[in-house]
Amino acid sequence: MRARAVTFDAGQTLVELDTAMLVSRLVERGVEVAERALAGAQPAAWRRYEEAVTAGGHQAPWHLFMTSLLVGAGVAPTAATDLATWLWDQQPVRNLWRRPITGMFELAQELATAGTPVGIISNSEGRLAELIAEIGWAAPFAVIVDSGRLGVAKPARAIFEHAARALGVTPAEIVHVGDSRTADVEGARGAGMRAIWFGAAAHATGDDGVAAAVDAAAVRAALARWELIR
Template sequence: MIDRALVERVDLLCLDAGNTVIFLDHARIARFLESRGVDAEIDALIQAEGSAKRGLAGDGSGEVVAFSWPHEREPGGAEWGKVMGTIMALGARAPRERVPELLAALWEEHLRFNLYSRVPEGLPAAISRLRSAGVKVAIISNSEGRLASLFEELGILACFDRVVDSSVVGVAKPDPRIFSFATEAFGISPDRTLHLGDTFATDIAGARAAGIRTALIDPFLHYPGLYLDVPRVDSVAQVSDAILALR
């Protein structure tokens, strides 16, 4: 059950991309690692991803394993490298001296076709219903500058009124200014805006700093017992329908 206060008077729904609209393909990462002689179990990769996400918050609740690797200074590369490097080191227990080369090879795979590419069933239809009722829907994502083209390839670009890619606009979450690329574009105040995302350090902290309501999508239970003041929701579709019910 979603708290009515979370979804009432929402004129703009902002969404993170990864693990909110497009989900990480852990099985693909496992296949990549196994093809290079590194055993990988999907559940372990998921747990390590959670450690990285918690570690990014810097509050001691998780661990980020950082590596120097060839593409870390490219747009979107720094945060991506921390998450994927932690997945490799903690989840797959890859030899740490091999992680930089594995990151470089996986980055090429990621640029060829984004590792975050699984679209939940029912999401496009739910967003379409919400937009038909007059609610604007925008993506606010820390990405590599290719998010719009990925969405077009996945057939979901038309679902959104605006796609704000950090590498395109030059501002990344948790900097609250990134949200203004949506709120100011539509003339909608932060108090009439709701942001959904899967990472506390970027999504929740950034949206809160912008004066925007927030909720955490945590499908893999990466935040057990943490940040209990942040509402949890199951999916974008669930929230979209809850907003629509109050229109």
Template sequence: MPKPRVVFFDVGNTLLFPNRARILAPLPEQHHPTLDQWQNLERRTKREFDKLLLEGQVDHGFWWIFYGYLLEEASMSDDNLRSTLVKNTQNSGNWDQIRHGTRESLDRISRDYCISVISNSDGRIVEVLGGCKIADCFQSVTDSGIVGYEKPHPAIFEAALRTMQAHPEESVYVGDVYSVDYLGARNIGMRAVLFDVAGAYRDHGFPRVESLEALEIWLKG
């Protein structure tokens, strides 16, 4: 296959991470998970969500499942609270945590590739990226809240490819959920790599990295 010309990035859990304190504010503080506990919930949710999505059985979204597990572990059953936590998480403004060195890695990657964003968001992801001082790294941003389709629907990937005048076979997608990001990209002919900070896919044999620095090495390989 030809060397990639364009690298498309997911945002959530790839470039930016949740402001857990703000999102979890409605939950009594004694039930706030540690980072390790949060990532364990993420691994558990990804296994369940991927299985359901691949079987065509998903009735609720990823975060509804996630907070179901969290509240279950806290011995709480409150669908109103669960809905509030989901809503907080789906607010793009609550994804403002950026890992050290992100800007520098993106600058290095952009020397060799055109870079762009494809995100399931609420129409405001450009604003959030700008607030985190990385919006100007990208040649285009495709936001499901504007396009009207969410990953893994092929239409959002196709819209992003059009903005970059790119073909699938010369493009790579980097995202964190197998059934949404990896398969969504692969199904239209793009290459894909999982950005797997939580280690949900560590033993699955899929292409994966846990940092942007590791992605830089993977792209060169």
């Protein structure tokens, strides 16, 4: 079946952790961490996150990610645990995932302008639509499915099916783009969608319904192969 619609994950696909904002939030709590140290600690923290996502849930993986990140950047473990709890509580009002990833929103806009239904499917805190509006990128998205509102998180089939219904297409007509192999790639494939595995860790899986893309240009090329874009 021909692909007709595209959905995007949010965190680490459309937006990434704003490390400058995190530094300033930590200063509010009397903790000084260099932005460079946070950047260096991210790969290992994301590996911990991925392991935790496989085990299920969202708050626990997020907390584990943030604790690992802070410890990796030099914060003492007990303080890191408390700070992660505070930052999680702050997420609904001061979302740290707000730095646009180069070219991705522009790609979503290009698709929407060409008449392709575009949506977001995210494991988030229930206020993702507000965040996307706050950073000025709401226009391309016909649908924003936020697990914190729906009560179902990726990789569950139901969240992908919900997005398909909301976009007025079948799951088989959707290409989903996301950075998490478990939540996005396996989740979308389990729901009958095609998937583009996004980011530095992405690689070929041997499944011809999955493309790997390191950046927005590579996502665009994969969408062109599936005739979603010229």
